[in-house]
Amino acid sequence: MRVKQLAEAAHVTTDTVRFYARKGLLMSTRDPDNGYQHFNQEALRQLRFIQQARTLGFSLQEIEQILHHQHSASSPCPMVRDLLSQRVPKVRQQIEELQTLLHRMENALDRWQEMPDGLPDGHTICRLIEHWDSDQQETSNE
Known part of the structure; x- marks a missing residue:
C-alpha cells in the first residue's frame, strides 16, 4: 500500500507516515518506476503499535528502542x-x-x-x- 492508503488505514495523516518512515520507524520499499513508497501489512501493524505507545506517553526514541528489541528477538516488556x-x-x-x-x-x-x-x-x-x-x-x- 502507498503512503495515503497506509495513513487512511491507520487514521493518521500522510505527513505522519512520512515522518515515521524518515525516522526509520516504518520500513518501505520504493517503486523503481515512479519512486512511490510502498508499505506492507507489517508497516500498518507497526504504525498502530506506535500510535498505542504514544497514547501511553512513550517518546519516539523509546518506541525506537522497543522496536529494536522486537527486531533482535528479545522481549521489550521489562524495559x-x-x-x-x-x-x-x-x-x-x-x-x-x-x-x-x-x-x-x-x-x-x-x-x-x-x-x-x-x-x-x-x-x-x-x-x-x-x-x-x-x-x-x-x-x-x-
Whole structure:
C-alpha cells in the first residue's frame, strides 16, 4: 500500500507516515518506476503499535528502542514496565503542579472580577498581574 492508503488505514495523516518512515520507524520499499513508497501489512501493524505507545506517553526514541528489541528477538516488556514505572511518579508530580496552577488561576480570576481595568501609564503594564500576590492569595484561600 502507498503512503495515503497506509495513513487512511491507520487514521493518521500522510505527513505522519512520512515522518515515521524518515525516522526509520516504518520500513518501505520504493517503486523503481515512479519512486512511490510502498508499505506492507507489517508497516500498518507497526504504525498502530506506535500510535498505542504514544497514547501511553512513550517518546519516539523509546518506541525506537522497543522496536529494536522486537527486531533482535528479545522481549521489550521489562524495559516498557521500567519506563512506565519511572514515569508515573513524574506525571503525578506534573498533575499536582497543574492543579496548583489551576487553583491559582481561579483565585486570580475571582479577585480580578472586582478590579477595574487599568490603562498603561508608563509605570504599569497590567495592574491585574502587577498587584497579584500569589503567596498571599494562596494562603488566604486555604
